[in-house]
Amino acid sequence: MMGPVLAACLLIILSTAWISQANEALCKKDGGVCSCNNNKNSVDCSSKRLTAIPINIPVDTDRLELHMNKLSSLPGMAFHHLSKLTYLSLDSNQLQTLTPGVFDHLVALDILGLNNNQLQSLPEGVFDKLTKLTRLDLDYNQLKYLPSGVFDNLAKLTRLELQRNQLRSVPNRAFDSLSNIKTLWLDTNPWDCSCKDILYLRDWIDDNKDKVTGAQDAACGDQQSKAVLDITEKDAASDCVSPNTTTAIPTSTTTPASVIYDDIHEIKVPQENFQKFLGYQEPDHLPTQPQCLMSISGYLGLMMSLMLTSAAILYVFHFLKKA
Structure with a gap:
Protein backbone atom coordinates (compact mmCIF):
# COMPACT_ATOMS: atom_id res chain seq x y z
CA MET A 1 0.00 0.00 0.00
CA MET A 2 3.00 2.35 -0.02
CA GLY A 3 2.64 2.99 -3.76
CA PRO A 4 -0.44 5.25 -3.57
CA VAL A 5 0.98 7.13 -0.60
CA LEU A 6 4.21 7.83 -2.48
CA ALA A 7 2.23 8.90 -5.53
CA ALA A 8 0.12 11.31 -3.46
CA CYS A 9 3.26 12.81 -1.97
CA LEU A 10 4.66 13.16 -5.47
CA LEU A 11 1.53 15.02 -6.56
CA ILE A 12 1.85 17.47 -3.68
CA ILE A 13 5.52 18.06 -4.38
CA LEU A 14 4.88 18.60 -8.09
CA SER A 15 2.03 21.04 -7.45
CA THR A 16 4.14 23.02 -4.99
CA ALA A 17 7.06 23.08 -7.38
CA TRP A 18 4.92 24.29 -10.27
CA ILE A 19 3.33 27.07 -8.20
CA SER A 20 6.79 28.11 -7.02
CA GLN A 21 8.09 28.12 -10.59
CA ALA A 22 5.14 30.22 -11.78
CA ASN A 23 5.69 32.76 -9.01
CA GLU A 24 9.43 32.87 -9.55
CA ALA A 25 9.02 33.43 -13.29
CA LEU A 26 7.22 36.66 -12.42
CA CYS A 27 10.07 38.09 -10.36
CA LYS A 28 13.00 40.04 -11.71
CA LYS A 29 15.55 37.92 -9.85
CA ASP A 30 14.38 34.88 -11.82
CA GLY A 31 14.23 36.53 -15.23
CA GLY A 32 10.71 37.97 -14.87
CA VAL A 33 9.67 41.58 -15.24
CA CYS A 34 8.51 42.34 -11.69
CA SER A 35 10.06 42.66 -8.24
CA CYS A 36 8.54 40.53 -5.50
CA ASN A 37 8.68 40.85 -1.74
CA ASN A 38 7.30 37.53 -0.57
CA ASN A 39 7.47 38.50 3.10
CA LYS A 40 5.05 41.36 2.51
CA ASN A 41 3.08 39.74 -0.34
CA SER A 42 4.02 42.68 -2.53
CA VAL A 43 4.52 42.65 -6.31
CA ASP A 44 6.01 45.67 -8.08
CA CYS A 45 5.51 45.70 -11.86
CA SER A 46 5.77 49.47 -12.26
CA SER A 47 7.73 51.24 -15.00
CA LYS A 48 8.24 48.09 -17.09
CA ARG A 49 6.57 49.28 -20.32
CA LEU A 50 4.01 46.51 -19.94
CA THR A 51 1.15 46.34 -22.44
CA ALA A 52 -0.51 43.51 -20.51
CA ILE A 53 -0.83 42.46 -16.89
CA PRO A 54 1.44 39.50 -16.00
CA ILE A 55 -0.56 36.28 -15.86
CA ASN A 56 1.08 34.63 -12.86
CA ILE A 57 0.67 37.11 -10.01
CA PRO A 58 0.43 35.07 -6.76
CA VAL A 59 -3.08 34.74 -5.37
CA ASP A 60 -2.00 35.93 -1.91
CA THR A 61 -0.64 39.24 -3.23
CA ASP A 62 -1.63 42.11 -0.98
CA ARG A 63 -0.03 45.02 -2.85
CA LEU A 64 0.22 45.24 -6.66
CA GLU A 65 1.94 48.14 -8.40
CA LEU A 66 1.29 48.51 -12.13
CA HIS A 67 1.74 52.25 -12.53
CA MET A 68 3.82 53.92 -15.26
CA ASN A 69 3.31 51.22 -17.90
CA LYS A 70 1.53 51.16 -21.27
CA LEU A 71 -1.71 49.42 -20.36
CA SER A 72 -4.49 50.57 -22.68
CA SER A 73 -7.21 48.21 -21.43
CA LEU A 74 -7.87 45.64 -18.72
CA PRO A 75 -9.30 42.16 -19.39
CA GLY A 76 -12.49 41.49 -17.45
CA MET A 77 -10.82 38.66 -15.51
CA ALA A 78 -7.55 40.51 -14.88
CA PHE A 79 -7.89 40.63 -11.07
CA HIS A 80 -10.45 37.93 -10.35
CA HIS A 81 -7.92 35.70 -8.52
CA LEU A 82 -6.59 38.52 -6.33
CA SER A 83 -9.28 38.74 -3.64
CA LYS A 84 -6.67 39.57 -0.95
CA LEU A 85 -5.45 42.70 -2.71
CA THR A 86 -5.65 45.87 -0.59
CA TYR A 87 -3.57 48.20 -2.77
CA LEU A 88 -3.71 48.50 -6.56
CA SER A 89 -1.97 51.23 -8.56
CA LEU A 90 -2.87 51.60 -12.23
CA ASP A 91 -2.03 55.26 -12.56
CA SER A 92 0.08 56.72 -15.35
CA ASN A 93 -0.94 54.21 -17.99
CA GLN A 94 -2.95 54.62 -21.19
CA LEU A 95 -6.31 53.27 -20.02
CA GLN A 96 -9.17 54.56 -22.14
CA THR A 97 -11.98 52.38 -20.80
CA LEU A 98 -12.73 50.04 -17.91
CA THR A 99 -14.48 46.70 -18.38
CA PRO A 100 -17.65 46.18 -16.30
CA GLY A 101 -16.90 43.89 -13.39
CA VAL A 102 -13.12 44.21 -13.68
CA PHE A 103 -12.80 45.07 -9.95
CA ASP A 104 -15.66 42.91 -8.66
CA HIS A 105 -13.44 40.34 -6.90
CA LEU A 106 -11.26 42.90 -5.12
CA VAL A 107 -13.47 42.85 -2.03
CA ALA A 108 -10.58 43.73 0.33
CA LEU A 109 -9.25 46.65 -1.72
CA LEU A 119 -10.55 57.54 -19.14
CA GLN A 120 -13.49 59.36 -20.71
CA SER A 121 -16.24 57.47 -18.89
CA LEU A 122 -16.84 54.87 -16.20
CA PRO A 123 -19.07 51.77 -16.54
CA GLU A 124 -22.11 51.68 -14.29
CA GLY A 125 -21.43 49.76 -11.09
CA VAL A 126 -17.68 49.56 -11.71
CA PHE A 127 -16.92 50.26 -8.01
CA ASP A 128 -19.97 48.56 -6.46
CA LYS A 129 -18.03 45.66 -4.88
CA LEU A 130 -15.26 47.84 -3.42
CA THR A 131 -17.05 48.43 -0.13
CA LYS A 132 -13.79 48.68 1.86
CA LEU A 133 -12.23 51.32 -0.37
CA THR A 134 -10.92 54.36 1.51
CA ARG A 135 -9.10 56.16 -1.32
CA LEU A 136 -9.98 56.47 -5.01
CA ASP A 137 -7.86 58.54 -7.40
CA LEU A 138 -9.51 59.45 -10.71
CA ASP A 139 -7.76 62.77 -11.30
CA TYR A 140 -5.92 63.72 -14.49
CA ASN A 141 -8.25 61.80 -16.79
CA GLN A 142 -10.78 62.91 -19.41
CA LEU A 143 -14.00 62.02 -17.60
CA LYS A 144 -16.94 63.88 -19.10
CA TYR A 145 -19.62 62.54 -16.78
CA LEU A 146 -20.19 60.17 -13.86
CA PRO A 147 -22.76 57.34 -13.95
CA SER A 148 -25.63 57.63 -11.49
CA GLY A 149 -24.82 55.86 -8.23
CA VAL A 150 -21.18 55.23 -9.13
CA PHE A 151 -20.07 56.01 -5.54
CA ASP A 152 -23.14 54.68 -3.72
CA ASN A 153 -21.39 51.64 -2.16
CA LEU A 154 -18.25 53.50 -1.07
CA ALA A 155 -19.37 54.49 2.42
CA LYS A 156 -15.84 54.05 3.83
CA LEU A 157 -14.23 56.35 1.27
CA THR A 158 -12.24 59.13 2.95
CA ARG A 159 -10.44 60.57 -0.10
CA LEU A 160 -11.77 61.03 -3.64
CA GLU A 161 -9.82 62.84 -6.34
CA LEU A 162 -11.76 64.05 -9.39
CA GLN A 163 -9.76 67.12 -10.29
CA ARG A 164 -8.46 67.83 -13.80
CA ASN A 165 -11.15 66.05 -15.76
CA GLN A 166 -13.84 67.29 -18.16
CA LEU A 167 -16.77 67.14 -15.75
CA ARG A 168 -19.53 69.70 -16.27
CA SER A 169 -21.90 68.35 -13.63
CA VAL A 170 -22.45 65.38 -11.32
CA PRO A 171 -25.60 63.24 -11.03
CA ASN A 172 -28.11 64.13 -8.37
CA ARG A 173 -27.15 62.62 -4.97
CA ALA A 174 -23.77 61.56 -6.40
CA PHE A 175 -21.93 62.13 -3.11
CA ASP A 176 -24.71 61.47 -0.59
CA SER A 177 -23.37 58.01 0.39
CA LEU A 178 -19.86 59.30 1.17
CA SER A 179 -20.51 59.62 4.89
CA ASN A 180 -16.80 59.34 5.81
CA ILE A 181 -15.32 61.58 3.12
CA LYS A 182 -12.60 63.92 4.37
CA THR A 183 -11.01 65.11 1.13
CA LEU A 184 -12.75 65.62 -2.20
CA TRP A 185 -10.91 67.36 -5.02
CA LEU A 186 -13.09 68.90 -7.76
CA ASP A 187 -10.97 71.73 -9.16
CA THR A 188 -9.94 72.21 -12.79
CA ASN A 189 -13.15 70.85 -14.30
CA PRO A 190 -15.31 72.92 -16.70
CA TRP A 191 -18.32 73.02 -14.35
CA ASP A 192 -21.37 74.32 -16.21
CA CYS A 193 -22.86 76.86 -13.83
CA SER A 194 -25.66 77.86 -16.20
CA CYS A 195 -27.50 74.52 -15.78
CA LYS A 196 -29.80 73.56 -12.90
CA ASP A 197 -27.83 70.33 -12.49
CA ILE A 198 -25.05 72.30 -10.81
CA LEU A 199 -27.29 73.24 -7.88
CA TYR A 200 -26.92 69.81 -6.27
CA LEU A 201 -23.13 70.18 -6.29
CA ARG A 202 -23.41 73.72 -4.91
CA ASP A 203 -25.63 72.58 -2.05
CA TRP A 204 -23.49 69.56 -1.27
CA ILE A 205 -20.34 71.68 -1.07
CA ASP A 206 -22.15 74.15 1.16
CA ASP A 207 -23.31 71.38 3.50
CA ASN A 208 -19.86 69.79 3.73
CA LYS A 209 -17.44 72.70 3.53
CA ASP A 210 -16.57 72.35 7.20
CA LYS A 211 -15.24 68.78 6.76
CA VAL A 212 -14.23 68.44 3.11
CA THR A 213 -11.00 69.93 1.86
CA GLY A 214 -10.71 70.72 -1.85
CA ALA A 215 -14.38 70.73 -2.85
CA GLN A 216 -14.53 74.49 -2.31
CA ASP A 217 -12.01 74.92 -5.13
CA ALA A 218 -14.57 73.91 -7.77
CA ALA A 219 -15.04 76.87 -10.14
CA CYS A 220 -17.28 77.51 -13.10
CA GLY A 221 -15.74 76.59 -16.42
CA ASP A 222 -16.85 79.71 -18.26
CA GLN A 223 -15.82 82.10 -15.50
CA GLN A 224 -13.09 80.62 -13.37
CA SER A 225 -13.24 83.53 -10.94
CA LYS A 226 -16.67 82.39 -9.70
CA ALA A 227 -16.91 79.37 -7.41
CA VAL A 228 -19.64 76.76 -7.76
CA LEU A 229 -20.38 77.43 -4.10
CA ASP A 230 -21.44 81.00 -4.99
CA ILE A 231 -23.83 80.12 -7.83
CA THR A 232 -27.43 81.33 -7.45
CA GLU A 233 -30.66 79.88 -8.81
CA LYS A 234 -30.73 82.79 -11.24
CA ASP A 235 -27.27 81.87 -12.54
CA ALA A 236 -28.30 78.23 -13.01
CA ALA A 237 -31.66 78.80 -14.69
CA SER A 238 -31.26 76.61 -17.76
CA ASP A 239 -32.57 73.08 -18.20
CA CYS A 240 -29.60 71.25 -19.67
CA VAL A 241 -29.33 67.68 -20.91
CA SER A 242 -26.72 65.73 -19.00
CA PRO A 243 -23.99 64.27 -21.25
CA ASN A 244 -24.80 60.76 -20.06
CA THR A 245 -28.50 60.98 -20.91
CA THR A 246 -29.59 58.19 -23.20
CA THR A 247 -31.13 59.40 -26.45
CA ALA A 248 -33.17 57.54 -29.01
CA ILE A 249 -31.21 55.82 -31.76
CA PRO A 250 -32.09 57.27 -35.19
CA THR A 251 -33.85 54.75 -37.39
CA SER A 252 -31.36 55.34 -40.16
CA THR A 253 -28.56 53.96 -37.96
CA THR A 254 -30.44 51.02 -36.48
CA THR A 255 -28.72 47.72 -37.21
CA PRO A 256 -30.89 45.40 -39.35
CA ALA A 257 -31.96 42.16 -37.71
CA SER A 258 -30.39 40.21 -40.58
CA VAL A 259 -26.98 41.67 -39.78
CA ILE A 260 -27.36 40.74 -36.10
CA TYR A 261 -28.39 37.21 -37.11
CA ASP A 262 -25.39 36.89 -39.39
CA ASP A 263 -23.10 38.07 -36.61
CA ILE A 264 -24.44 35.36 -34.31
CA HIS A 265 -23.30 32.74 -36.79
CA GLU A 266 -19.90 34.36 -37.11
CA ILE A 267 -19.02 34.61 -33.43
CA LYS A 268 -15.25 34.48 -33.17
CA VAL A 269 -13.30 33.03 -30.30
CA PRO A 270 -12.45 35.96 -27.98
CA GLN A 271 -8.83 36.97 -28.35
CA GLU A 272 -8.56 37.84 -24.69
CA ASN A 273 -7.33 34.36 -23.77
CA PHE A 274 -4.68 34.40 -26.48
CA GLN A 275 -3.64 37.96 -25.65
CA LYS A 276 -3.46 37.10 -21.95
CA PHE A 277 -1.07 34.26 -22.72
CA LEU A 278 1.04 36.07 -25.29
CA GLY A 279 1.45 39.15 -23.09
CA TYR A 280 -0.27 41.94 -24.97
CA GLN A 281 -3.66 43.56 -25.17
CA GLU A 282 -4.00 44.64 -28.77
CA PRO A 283 -2.67 43.07 -32.00
CA ASP A 284 -0.51 46.11 -32.80
CA HIS A 285 1.30 45.86 -29.46
CA LEU A 286 3.90 43.16 -29.68
CA PRO A 287 5.02 41.59 -26.39
CA THR A 288 8.32 42.62 -24.93
CA GLN A 289 11.12 40.06 -24.58
CA PRO A 290 10.68 39.64 -20.79
CA GLN A 291 6.95 39.09 -21.29
CA CYS A 292 7.59 36.43 -23.90
CA LEU A 293 10.10 34.70 -21.65
CA MET A 294 7.68 34.86 -18.76
CA SER A 295 4.81 33.41 -20.80
CA ILE A 296 6.94 30.65 -22.29
CA SER A 297 8.35 29.78 -18.88
CA GLY A 298 4.87 29.53 -17.38
CA TYR A 299 3.65 27.44 -20.33
CA LEU A 300 6.57 25.01 -20.14
CA GLY A 301 6.13 24.72 -16.38
CA LEU A 302 2.46 23.93 -16.84
CA MET A 303 3.16 21.30 -19.49
CA MET A 304 5.82 19.66 -17.32
CA SER A 305 3.49 19.67 -14.33
CA LEU A 306 0.68 18.08 -16.33
CA MET A 307 2.97 15.38 -17.67
CA LEU A 308 4.34 14.49 -14.26
CA THR A 309 0.90 14.66 -12.66
CA SER A 310 -0.46 12.27 -15.30
CA ALA A 311 2.41 9.90 -14.64
CA ALA A 312 1.69 10.01 -10.92
CA ILE A 313 -2.00 9.27 -11.47
CA LEU A 314 -1.15 6.29 -13.66
CA TYR A 315 1.23 5.17 -10.92
CA VAL A 316 -1.63 5.26 -8.39
CA PHE A 317 -3.98 3.31 -10.65
CA HIS A 318 -1.27 0.74 -11.29
CA PHE A 319 -0.87 -0.03 -7.58
CA LEU A 320 -4.60 0.02 -6.94
CA LYS A 321 -5.12 -2.46 -9.75
CA LYS A 322 -2.43 -4.76 -8.34
CA ALA A 323 -3.97 -4.50 -4.89
Missing part, protein backbone atom coordinates in the same frame (compact mmCIF):
# COMPACT_ATOMS: atom_id res chain seq x y z
CA ASP A 110 -8.40 49.74 0.32
CA ILE A 111 -6.66 52.01 -2.20
CA LEU A 112 -7.20 52.22 -5.98
CA GLY A 113 -5.17 54.52 -8.21
CA LEU A 114 -6.52 55.26 -11.70
CA ASN A 115 -5.18 58.77 -12.11
CA ASN A 116 -3.13 59.98 -15.08
CA ASN A 117 -4.89 57.85 -17.67
CA GLN A 118 -7.20 58.61 -20.61
Whole structure:
Protein backbone atom coordinates (compact mmCIF):
# COMPACT_ATOMS: atom_id res chain seq x y z
CA MET A 1 0.00 0.00 0.00
CA MET A 2 3.00 2.35 -0.02
CA GLY A 3 2.64 2.99 -3.76
CA PRO A 4 -0.44 5.25 -3.57
CA VAL A 5 0.98 7.13 -0.60
CA LEU A 6 4.21 7.83 -2.48
CA ALA A 7 2.23 8.90 -5.53
CA ALA A 8 0.12 11.31 -3.46
CA CYS A 9 3.26 12.81 -1.97
CA LEU A 10 4.66 13.16 -5.47
CA LEU A 11 1.53 15.02 -6.56
CA ILE A 12 1.85 17.47 -3.68
CA ILE A 13 5.52 18.06 -4.38
CA LEU A 14 4.88 18.60 -8.09
CA SER A 15 2.03 21.04 -7.45
CA THR A 16 4.14 23.02 -4.99
CA ALA A 17 7.06 23.08 -7.38
CA TRP A 18 4.92 24.29 -10.27
CA ILE A 19 3.33 27.07 -8.20
CA SER A 20 6.79 28.11 -7.02
CA GLN A 21 8.09 28.12 -10.59
CA ALA A 22 5.14 30.22 -11.78
CA ASN A 23 5.69 32.76 -9.01
CA GLU A 24 9.43 32.87 -9.55
CA ALA A 25 9.02 33.43 -13.29
CA LEU A 26 7.22 36.66 -12.42
CA CYS A 27 10.07 38.09 -10.36
CA LYS A 28 13.00 40.04 -11.71
CA LYS A 29 15.55 37.92 -9.85
CA ASP A 30 14.38 34.88 -11.82
CA GLY A 31 14.23 36.53 -15.23
CA GLY A 32 10.71 37.97 -14.87
CA VAL A 33 9.67 41.58 -15.24
CA CYS A 34 8.51 42.34 -11.69
CA SER A 35 10.06 42.66 -8.24
CA CYS A 36 8.54 40.53 -5.50
CA ASN A 37 8.68 40.85 -1.74
CA ASN A 38 7.30 37.53 -0.57
CA ASN A 39 7.47 38.50 3.10
CA LYS A 40 5.05 41.36 2.51
CA ASN A 41 3.08 39.74 -0.34
CA SER A 42 4.02 42.68 -2.53
CA VAL A 43 4.52 42.65 -6.31
CA ASP A 44 6.01 45.67 -8.08
CA CYS A 45 5.51 45.70 -11.86
CA SER A 46 5.77 49.47 -12.26
CA SER A 47 7.73 51.24 -15.00
CA LYS A 48 8.24 48.09 -17.09
CA ARG A 49 6.57 49.28 -20.32
CA LEU A 50 4.01 46.51 -19.94
CA THR A 51 1.15 46.34 -22.44
CA ALA A 52 -0.51 43.51 -20.51
CA ILE A 53 -0.83 42.46 -16.89
CA PRO A 54 1.44 39.50 -16.00
CA ILE A 55 -0.56 36.28 -15.86
CA ASN A 56 1.08 34.63 -12.86
CA ILE A 57 0.67 37.11 -10.01
CA PRO A 58 0.43 35.07 -6.76
CA VAL A 59 -3.08 34.74 -5.37
CA ASP A 60 -2.00 35.93 -1.91
CA THR A 61 -0.64 39.24 -3.23
CA ASP A 62 -1.63 42.11 -0.98
CA ARG A 63 -0.03 45.02 -2.85
CA LEU A 64 0.22 45.24 -6.66
CA GLU A 65 1.94 48.14 -8.40
CA LEU A 66 1.29 48.51 -12.13
CA HIS A 67 1.74 52.25 -12.53
CA MET A 68 3.82 53.92 -15.26
CA ASN A 69 3.31 51.22 -17.90
CA LYS A 70 1.53 51.16 -21.27
CA LEU A 71 -1.71 49.42 -20.36
CA SER A 72 -4.49 50.57 -22.68
CA SER A 73 -7.21 48.21 -21.43
CA LEU A 74 -7.87 45.64 -18.72
CA PRO A 75 -9.30 42.16 -19.39
CA GLY A 76 -12.49 41.49 -17.45
CA MET A 77 -10.82 38.66 -15.51
CA ALA A 78 -7.55 40.51 -14.88
CA PHE A 79 -7.89 40.63 -11.07
CA HIS A 80 -10.45 37.93 -10.35
CA HIS A 81 -7.92 35.70 -8.52
CA LEU A 82 -6.59 38.52 -6.33
CA SER A 83 -9.28 38.74 -3.64
CA LYS A 84 -6.67 39.57 -0.95
CA LEU A 85 -5.45 42.70 -2.71
CA THR A 86 -5.65 45.87 -0.59
CA TYR A 87 -3.57 48.20 -2.77
CA LEU A 88 -3.71 48.50 -6.56
CA SER A 89 -1.97 51.23 -8.56
CA LEU A 90 -2.87 51.60 -12.23
CA ASP A 91 -2.03 55.26 -12.56
CA SER A 92 0.08 56.72 -15.35
CA ASN A 93 -0.94 54.21 -17.99
CA GLN A 94 -2.95 54.62 -21.19
CA LEU A 95 -6.31 53.27 -20.02
CA GLN A 96 -9.17 54.56 -22.14
CA THR A 97 -11.98 52.38 -20.80
CA LEU A 98 -12.73 50.04 -17.91
CA THR A 99 -14.48 46.70 -18.38
CA PRO A 100 -17.65 46.18 -16.30
CA GLY A 101 -16.90 43.89 -13.39
CA VAL A 102 -13.12 44.21 -13.68
CA PHE A 103 -12.80 45.07 -9.95
CA ASP A 104 -15.66 42.91 -8.66
CA HIS A 105 -13.44 40.34 -6.90
CA LEU A 106 -11.26 42.90 -5.12
CA VAL A 107 -13.47 42.85 -2.03
CA ALA A 108 -10.58 43.73 0.33
CA LEU A 109 -9.25 46.65 -1.72
CA ASP A 110 -8.40 49.74 0.32
CA ILE A 111 -6.66 52.01 -2.20
CA LEU A 112 -7.20 52.22 -5.98
CA GLY A 113 -5.17 54.52 -8.21
CA LEU A 114 -6.52 55.26 -11.70
CA ASN A 115 -5.18 58.77 -12.11
CA ASN A 116 -3.13 59.98 -15.08
CA ASN A 117 -4.89 57.85 -17.67
CA GLN A 118 -7.20 58.61 -20.61
CA LEU A 119 -10.55 57.54 -19.14
CA GLN A 120 -13.49 59.36 -20.71
CA SER A 121 -16.24 57.47 -18.89
CA LEU A 122 -16.84 54.87 -16.20
CA PRO A 123 -19.07 51.77 -16.54
CA GLU A 124 -22.11 51.68 -14.29
CA GLY A 125 -21.43 49.76 -11.09
CA VAL A 126 -17.68 49.56 -11.71
CA PHE A 127 -16.92 50.26 -8.01
CA ASP A 128 -19.97 48.56 -6.46
CA LYS A 129 -18.03 45.66 -4.88
CA LEU A 130 -15.26 47.84 -3.42
CA THR A 131 -17.05 48.43 -0.13
CA LYS A 132 -13.79 48.68 1.86
CA LEU A 133 -12.23 51.32 -0.37
CA THR A 134 -10.92 54.36 1.51
CA ARG A 135 -9.10 56.16 -1.32
CA LEU A 136 -9.98 56.47 -5.01
CA ASP A 137 -7.86 58.54 -7.40
CA LEU A 138 -9.51 59.45 -10.71
CA ASP A 139 -7.76 62.77 -11.30
CA TYR A 140 -5.92 63.72 -14.49
CA ASN A 141 -8.25 61.80 -16.79
CA GLN A 142 -10.78 62.91 -19.41
CA LEU A 143 -14.00 62.02 -17.60
CA LYS A 144 -16.94 63.88 -19.10
CA TYR A 145 -19.62 62.54 -16.78
CA LEU A 146 -20.19 60.17 -13.86
CA PRO A 147 -22.76 57.34 -13.95
CA SER A 148 -25.63 57.63 -11.49
CA GLY A 149 -24.82 55.86 -8.23
CA VAL A 150 -21.18 55.23 -9.13
CA PHE A 151 -20.07 56.01 -5.54
CA ASP A 152 -23.14 54.68 -3.72
CA ASN A 153 -21.39 51.64 -2.16
CA LEU A 154 -18.25 53.50 -1.07
CA ALA A 155 -19.37 54.49 2.42
CA LYS A 156 -15.84 54.05 3.83
CA LEU A 157 -14.23 56.35 1.27
CA THR A 158 -12.24 59.13 2.95
CA ARG A 159 -10.44 60.57 -0.10
CA LEU A 160 -11.77 61.03 -3.64
CA GLU A 161 -9.82 62.84 -6.34
CA LEU A 162 -11.76 64.05 -9.39
CA GLN A 163 -9.76 67.12 -10.29
CA ARG A 164 -8.46 67.83 -13.80
CA ASN A 165 -11.15 66.05 -15.76
CA GLN A 166 -13.84 67.29 -18.16
CA LEU A 167 -16.77 67.14 -15.75
CA ARG A 168 -19.53 69.70 -16.27
CA SER A 169 -21.90 68.35 -13.63
CA VAL A 170 -22.45 65.38 -11.32
CA PRO A 171 -25.60 63.24 -11.03
CA ASN A 172 -28.11 64.13 -8.37
CA ARG A 173 -27.15 62.62 -4.97
CA ALA A 174 -23.77 61.56 -6.40
CA PHE A 175 -21.93 62.13 -3.11
CA ASP A 176 -24.71 61.47 -0.59
CA SER A 177 -23.37 58.01 0.39
CA LEU A 178 -19.86 59.30 1.17
CA SER A 179 -20.51 59.62 4.89
CA ASN A 180 -16.80 59.34 5.81
CA ILE A 181 -15.32 61.58 3.12
CA LYS A 182 -12.60 63.92 4.37
CA THR A 183 -11.01 65.11 1.13
CA LEU A 184 -12.75 65.62 -2.20
CA TRP A 185 -10.91 67.36 -5.02
CA LEU A 186 -13.09 68.90 -7.76
CA ASP A 187 -10.97 71.73 -9.16
CA THR A 188 -9.94 72.21 -12.79
CA ASN A 189 -13.15 70.85 -14.30
CA PRO A 190 -15.31 72.92 -16.70
CA TRP A 191 -18.32 73.02 -14.35
CA ASP A 192 -21.37 74.32 -16.21
CA CYS A 193 -22.86 76.86 -13.83
CA SER A 194 -25.66 77.86 -16.20
CA CYS A 195 -27.50 74.52 -15.78
CA LYS A 196 -29.80 73.56 -12.90
CA ASP A 197 -27.83 70.33 -12.49
CA ILE A 198 -25.05 72.30 -10.81
CA LEU A 199 -27.29 73.24 -7.88
CA TYR A 200 -26.92 69.81 -6.27
CA LEU A 201 -23.13 70.18 -6.29
CA ARG A 202 -23.41 73.72 -4.91
CA ASP A 203 -25.63 72.58 -2.05
CA TRP A 204 -23.49 69.56 -1.27
CA ILE A 205 -20.34 71.68 -1.07
CA ASP A 206 -22.15 74.15 1.16
CA ASP A 207 -23.31 71.38 3.50
CA ASN A 208 -19.86 69.79 3.73
CA LYS A 209 -17.44 72.70 3.53
CA ASP A 210 -16.57 72.35 7.20
CA LYS A 211 -15.24 68.78 6.76
CA VAL A 212 -14.23 68.44 3.11
CA THR A 213 -11.00 69.93 1.86
CA GLY A 214 -10.71 70.72 -1.85
CA ALA A 215 -14.38 70.73 -2.85
CA GLN A 216 -14.53 74.49 -2.31
CA ASP A 217 -12.01 74.92 -5.13
CA ALA A 218 -14.57 73.91 -7.77
CA ALA A 219 -15.04 76.87 -10.14
CA CYS A 220 -17.28 77.51 -13.10
CA GLY A 221 -15.74 76.59 -16.42
CA ASP A 222 -16.85 79.71 -18.26
CA GLN A 223 -15.82 82.10 -15.50
CA GLN A 224 -13.09 80.62 -13.37
CA SER A 225 -13.24 83.53 -10.94
CA LYS A 226 -16.67 82.39 -9.70
CA ALA A 227 -16.91 79.37 -7.41
CA VAL A 228 -19.64 76.76 -7.76
CA LEU A 229 -20.38 77.43 -4.10
CA ASP A 230 -21.44 81.00 -4.99
CA ILE A 231 -23.83 80.12 -7.83
CA THR A 232 -27.43 81.33 -7.45
CA GLU A 233 -30.66 79.88 -8.81
CA LYS A 234 -30.73 82.79 -11.24
CA ASP A 235 -27.27 81.87 -12.54
CA ALA A 236 -28.30 78.23 -13.01
CA ALA A 237 -31.66 78.80 -14.69
CA SER A 238 -31.26 76.61 -17.76
CA ASP A 239 -32.57 73.08 -18.20
CA CYS A 240 -29.60 71.25 -19.67
CA VAL A 241 -29.33 67.68 -20.91
CA SER A 242 -26.72 65.73 -19.00
CA PRO A 243 -23.99 64.27 -21.25
CA ASN A 244 -24.80 60.76 -20.06
CA THR A 245 -28.50 60.98 -20.91
CA THR A 246 -29.59 58.19 -23.20
CA THR A 247 -31.13 59.40 -26.45
CA ALA A 248 -33.17 57.54 -29.01
CA ILE A 249 -31.21 55.82 -31.76
CA PRO A 250 -32.09 57.27 -35.19
CA THR A 251 -33.85 54.75 -37.39
CA SER A 252 -31.36 55.34 -40.16
CA THR A 253 -28.56 53.96 -37.96
CA THR A 254 -30.44 51.02 -36.48
CA THR A 255 -28.72 47.72 -37.21
CA PRO A 256 -30.89 45.40 -39.35
CA ALA A 257 -31.96 42.16 -37.71
CA SER A 258 -30.39 40.21 -40.58
CA VAL A 259 -26.98 41.67 -39.78
CA ILE A 260 -27.36 40.74 -36.10
CA TYR A 261 -28.39 37.21 -37.11
CA ASP A 262 -25.39 36.89 -39.39
CA ASP A 263 -23.10 38.07 -36.61
CA ILE A 264 -24.44 35.36 -34.31
CA HIS A 265 -23.30 32.74 -36.79
CA GLU A 266 -19.90 34.36 -37.11
CA ILE A 267 -19.02 34.61 -33.43
CA LYS A 268 -15.25 34.48 -33.17
CA VAL A 269 -13.30 33.03 -30.30
CA PRO A 270 -12.45 35.96 -27.98
CA GLN A 271 -8.83 36.97 -28.35
CA GLU A 272 -8.56 37.84 -24.69
CA ASN A 273 -7.33 34.36 -23.77
CA PHE A 274 -4.68 34.40 -26.48
CA GLN A 275 -3.64 37.96 -25.65
CA LYS A 276 -3.46 37.10 -21.95
CA PHE A 277 -1.07 34.26 -22.72
CA LEU A 278 1.04 36.07 -25.29
CA GLY A 279 1.45 39.15 -23.09
CA TYR A 280 -0.27 41.94 -24.97
CA GLN A 281 -3.66 43.56 -25.17
CA GLU A 282 -4.00 44.64 -28.77
CA PRO A 283 -2.67 43.07 -32.00
CA ASP A 284 -0.51 46.11 -32.80
CA HIS A 285 1.30 45.86 -29.46
CA LEU A 286 3.90 43.16 -29.68
CA PRO A 287 5.02 41.59 -26.39
CA THR A 288 8.32 42.62 -24.93
CA GLN A 289 11.12 40.06 -24.58
CA PRO A 290 10.68 39.64 -20.79
CA GLN A 291 6.95 39.09 -21.29
CA CYS A 292 7.59 36.43 -23.90
CA LEU A 293 10.10 34.70 -21.65
CA MET A 294 7.68 34.86 -18.76
CA SER A 295 4.81 33.41 -20.80
CA ILE A 296 6.94 30.65 -22.29
CA SER A 297 8.35 29.78 -18.88
CA GLY A 298 4.87 29.53 -17.38
CA TYR A 299 3.65 27.44 -20.33
CA LEU A 300 6.57 25.01 -20.14
CA GLY A 301 6.13 24.72 -16.38
CA LEU A 302 2.46 23.93 -16.84
CA MET A 303 3.16 21.30 -19.49
CA MET A 304 5.82 19.66 -17.32
CA SER A 305 3.49 19.67 -14.33
CA LEU A 306 0.68 18.08 -16.33
CA MET A 307 2.97 15.38 -17.67
CA LEU A 308 4.34 14.49 -14.26
CA THR A 309 0.90 14.66 -12.66
CA SER A 310 -0.46 12.27 -15.30
CA ALA A 311 2.41 9.90 -14.64
CA ALA A 312 1.69 10.01 -10.92
CA ILE A 313 -2.00 9.27 -11.47
CA LEU A 314 -1.15 6.29 -13.66
CA TYR A 315 1.23 5.17 -10.92
CA VAL A 316 -1.63 5.26 -8.39
CA PHE A 317 -3.98 3.31 -10.65
CA HIS A 318 -1.27 0.74 -11.29
CA PHE A 319 -0.87 -0.03 -7.58
CA LEU A 320 -4.60 0.02 -6.94
CA LYS A 321 -5.12 -2.46 -9.75
CA LYS A 322 -2.43 -4.76 -8.34
CA ALA A 323 -3.97 -4.50 -4.89
